[in-house]
Amino acid sequence: MIQILSVLALVICNPLVQIQYSVSSTVRNSQQDTMYSLLALAIKNKMTVEQGERLKFITSEKNRISKEAQQLVDAKKYDKAISKYKEMFKYEPAYTYAYTQMADVRFIEGNTGAAIILYHQGQDHVDDAP
Structure with missing residues (x-):
């Protein structure tokens, strides 16, 4: 405990040590900031x-489902086509294209x-579309 107090007193009383500590702390913080920035960039990428x-x-x-649904429409299997278009909502719940189709x-x-x-309903979701 006395050693810690002695070092603390030395740091507080000696301006040169304070400057050196301050620079060392700044460099260390800068290195940490750089490391965290690189880590954040890697995660983001x-x-x-x-x-x-x-x-x-x-x-x-969605393209596959749309093609299958269009084939069902061409075959006049309208209810099956509607069911097929509804499958798109599991990929995009506010998919206005599916509503219009x-x-x-x-x-x-x-x-x-x-x-x-x-x-x-499709019009209601226009603002929700990505």
Whole structure:
């Protein structure tokens, strides 16, 4: 305890030691800041890559579903096409394209009331779209 007090008294009383300690502390803090910045950048880059891969996967899934749904529409299997378009919501819950496609299907089959409702639902989600 006496040694700690002696060192503390020396540091407090000696301006040269204070300056040296201050510079040493600044360098150490600067090195830590740099290390933390590099670590944060590495994490951010990894997250960006993972997000990019996830986005590619989601886009390919939505494209696949859309093609399958369009084939069902062409085959006049409207209810199955609607079910297929609904699958898109698990990848993007506010996917306005899916709403408009389902509305188009309902319009094609002559169900104008359901089409209008779906168009409105899609419009309600425009601000939620990424």
